[in-house]
Amino acid sequence: MTNKKKGFTLSRRDFVSKTLAASAGISIVPSYAISGLGHVAPSDKLNIAGIGIGGMGFANLKNMETENIVGLCDVDWKYSDRVFKHYPKAKKYKDFRKMYDEMGKDIDAVMVSTADHTHAIVAAQAIAMGKHAYVQKPLTHTVYESRLLTKLADKHQVATQMGNQGASEEGVSLVAEWLANGEIGEVTKVEAFTDRPIWPQGLERPEAMTAPSTLDWDLFIGPAKMRPYNEIYTPWNWRGWWDFGTGALGDMACHILHPVFVGLNLGYPTKVNGSSTLLLADSAPNAEKVSIIFPERKPTSNMKIKLPEVEVTWYDGGLQPDKPAGWPEGKDMNNQGGGVIFHGTKDKIICGCYGRDPWLLSGRKPNSPKFRRRIDVSHEQDWIRAAKESASNRVPTSSDFKEAGPFNEMVVMGVLAVRLQTLNKTLNWDGENMKFTNISPNDQIKIITKDKFKIHDGHPTFDKEYTDPVSANDFAAELIKHNYRDGWKLPDMPV
Numbered sequence: 001m002t003n004k005k006k007g008f009t010l011s012r013r014d015f016v017s018k019t020l021a022a023s024a025g026i027s028i029v030p031s032y033a034i035s036g037l038g039h040v041a042p043s044d045k046l047n048i049a050g051i052g053i054g055g056m057g058f059a060n061l062k063n064m065e066t067e068n069i070v071g072l073c074d075v076d077w078k079y080s081d082r083v084f085k086h087y088p089k090a091k092k093y094k095d096f097r098k099m100y101d102e103m104g105k106d107i108d109a110v111m112v113s114t115a116d117h118t119h120a121i122v123a124a125q126a127i128a129m130g131k132h133a134y135v136q137k138p139l140t141h142t143v144y145e146s147r148l149l150t151k152l153a154d155k156h157q158v159a160t161q162m163g164n165q166g167a168s169e170e171g172v173s174l175v176a177e178w179l180a181n182g183e184i185g186e187v188t189k190v191e192a193f194t195d196r197p198i199w200p201q202g203l204e205r206p207e208a209m210t211a212p213s214t215l216d217w218d219l220f221i222g223p224a225k226m227r228p229y230n231e232i233y234t235p236w237n238w239r240g241w242w243d244f245g246t247g248a249l250g251d252m253a254c255h256i257l258h259p260v261f262v263g264l265n266l267g268y269p270t271k272v273n274g275s276s277t278l279l280l281a282d283s284a285p286n287a288e289k290v291s292i293i294f295p296e297r298k299p300t301s302n303m304k305i306k307l308p309e310v311e312v313t314w315y316d317g318g319l320q321p322d323k324p325a326g327w328p329e330g331k332d333m334n335n336q337g338g339g340v341i342f343h344g345t346k347d348k349i350i351c352g353c354y355g356r357d358p359w360l361l362s363g364r365k366p367n368s369p370k371f372r373r374r375i376d377v378s379h380e381q382d383w384i385r386a387a388k389e390s391a392s393n394r395v396p397t398s399s400d401f402k403e404a405g406p407f408n409e410m411v412v413m414g415v416l417a418v419r420l421q422t423l424n425k426t427l428n429w430d431g432e433n434m435k436f437t438n439i440s441p442n443d444q445i446k447i448i449t450k451d452k453f454k455i456h457d458g459h460p461t462f463d464k465e466y467t468d469p470v471s472a473n474d475f476a477a478e479l480i481k482h483n484y485r486d487g488w489k490l491p492d493m494p495v
């Protein structure tokens with residue numbers, strides 16, 4: 001609908017907002033004036049831009065097609081060609097910054113499914129512009145980035161959702177309610193695992209290749225340190241490279257550990273310890289074990305149990321916890337990519353990836369009070385619902401950044417433990433200030449770049465090459481808060 005009188009253009013979205021406002025006797029600010037503050041009437045549609053669309057982003061966008069998909073951005077136009085064809089009316093970009101500059105006033109919300117290392121910079125700038133944000137897991141690449149998105153979302157009062165879709169399913173709610181009702185007593189130990197990786201890991205840096213013309217390699221690198229292109233990095237396989245991804249742990253822990261974080265009311269950990277198969281400078285190891293300790297916590301009003309100190313142990317790369325006594329013979333512990341065991345003083349809860357199919361080792365059938373909100377739409381549609389509600393009356397999504405941010409800090413803390421394992425100590429963590437407290441000024445880190453494995457007269461031999469030794473404090477600080485490449489900058493941390 002267009003009103004051309006005196007050169008004034010009134011869009012359908014503005015017309016709907018103004019008409020509803022008049023009928024209710026209130027004022028609604030149109031989207032061209034300010035986005036992300038509850039201006040969209042429930043009967044109207046959001047204008048959504050997708051950034052990182054060639055892989056999981058396309059699946060997310062398909063679940064958002066009740067709305068207007070107005071912009072598409074990806075650094076790889078060959079990988080994304082089918083998505084561009086699927087949404088022929090959407091404007092196409094390679095650089096999200098150009099998209100924001102040209103389309104910012106027309107966008108209400110963003111879907112971010114880029115490589116892990118660019119989640120924060122893409123989402124943070126959108127949130128600072130007042131845009132609602134749906135961001136794939138892991139939420140960010142670092143602890144600092146998670147803290148930043150948490151605070152930015154709170155400051156700008158936008159609707160947010162991390163893409164750990166199990167948060168919107170029944171299993172997570174059941175586990176949390178069973179724990180709260182004391183079905184297994186107090187929990188001091190949790191074990192979890194995934195069968196990932198299913199992409200290459202444990203690799204030395206490959207040789208340089210020429211990037212295809214359809215890929216903007218400089219934009220893919222983004223805020224990370226520049227390195228020559230090789231076809232092994234992207235698409236999808238970037239998950240196994242430290243500069244771009246977070247390995248099997250970052251990929252799957254956001255799915256598998258969510259019922260643990262929610263059900264046990266976890267916050268900042270106090271101690272962390274990691275080990276793995278061969279640790280290389282560039283690529284995540286083939287298998288990892290990480291232990292994260294959380295202090296005693298205060299139970300929520302729904303809980304009938306105490307929350308003592310708890311140790312959460314993570315395994316990946318084919319490793320699994322020992323099966324507890326009483327485990328049903330022949331039953332596979334792996335349920336859709338992983339599993340969790342909650343060790344209680346009275347019983348044990350076992351669930352699969354995404355919190356699915358929870359059960360008690362004793363065989364009892366719990367009948368705990370249901371206090372968590374049930375969601376009967378997709379994870380993406382729950383976010384869209386929240387984006388259309390006013391900030392003052394919004395029901396948070398199932399993985400709102402207020403929860404997903406601190407949870408993601410727990411996940412990337414596991415990555416820190418693995419990458420700092422050569423210090424050979426349990427690391428003490430000050431969560432409030434985002435720093436380790438027991439790394440000595442004299443501690444140094446050096447990491448293998450090549451193992452040069454050979455068989456000589458039947459004996460395995462190594463001639464390992466290492467990075468130059470660096471200060472462990474400096475190395476840890478960079479992992480906690482990356483030093484971005486020139487030309488790339490995050491918004492300031494809100495006070």
